Amino acid sequence: MVIYFYKVYEPYGCFSNFSPHGIFIEGEYWQTVEHYYQANKFLGTKDNLVIPLIKAASTPEKAASLGRDRIRKVRSDWEEVKCSIMRQAVLTKFLTHSDIQETLLSTGEQLIVEKSPTDYYWGCGLDNTGQNNLGQILMSVRQEIRELKNRK
Template sequence: MTIHFYAADEVPYGCFSNFSDHGFDLDGAWWPTSEHYFQAQKFKGNRHADLIRRARTPLRAAELGRDSSKPLRRDWERVKDDVMRRAVVTKFRAHADIRDTLLSTGEEKIVEDTTTDHYWGRGRTGNGKNMLGRILVRTRNQLHAELTAALHGGSRRPRR
């Protein structure tokens, strides 16, 4: 089975959306959503980044982040996946309820069900890279490993 998600208000998997209302602290600032964080990182270190962080909605943050009149940081294409990974893992570590939802998906494939984004989602043809879905699966595996280690005392065996 495959889990599909898209809109932030869909139950139970809307929390997988970058527009979901699950803020977090990262890099010394409060981010209302992972969309705010992701879009602002395109302009890290300048005033436009803070304008995005303070946007009233994730949609507005996305619009500001896609403003083609503002130059992206030079290394954006190289770092964007890592930026998304940091945002997603931080969001799910900060909120036990959505962490539980993510962990409850077991070994299922997770797909962002959008026809308009071939990179982050499944894309129009259904054969998109689904990078957000892949990052969610990686985050799920990482959180599962952390939880397992914590339950087993770091899973270290005593020396003999």
């Protein structure tokens, strides 16, 4: 069986970066993984003034909109670092919130897929040909948490 997720209010919505599960990372609190991820696009750039606006955005949708604004230039190494930034944020989220950690672990060895109709990088896209990088990260985080628990 494949575990599909996309919208926060749907089954497995806690797997979404928009889920209301805050993280404390690098000495700062972020409302959602999406807030953190979008802000990281601008670290060390001339557009870093948008970071506090992203952090303070009232919803993850607003944070995403600010981060996706094509007027701003993202950091030069963004393509190289974006997956590791996402993975660290997702790992922190699931280590922080035991309820959703249990949901993630309950998926066993099942494939996890972000069922985004428009995102072919993080999700599977409309025709299921996308890279599903967020699903891959979730499965990797699931395995890492299992290993951490087994060491205890």
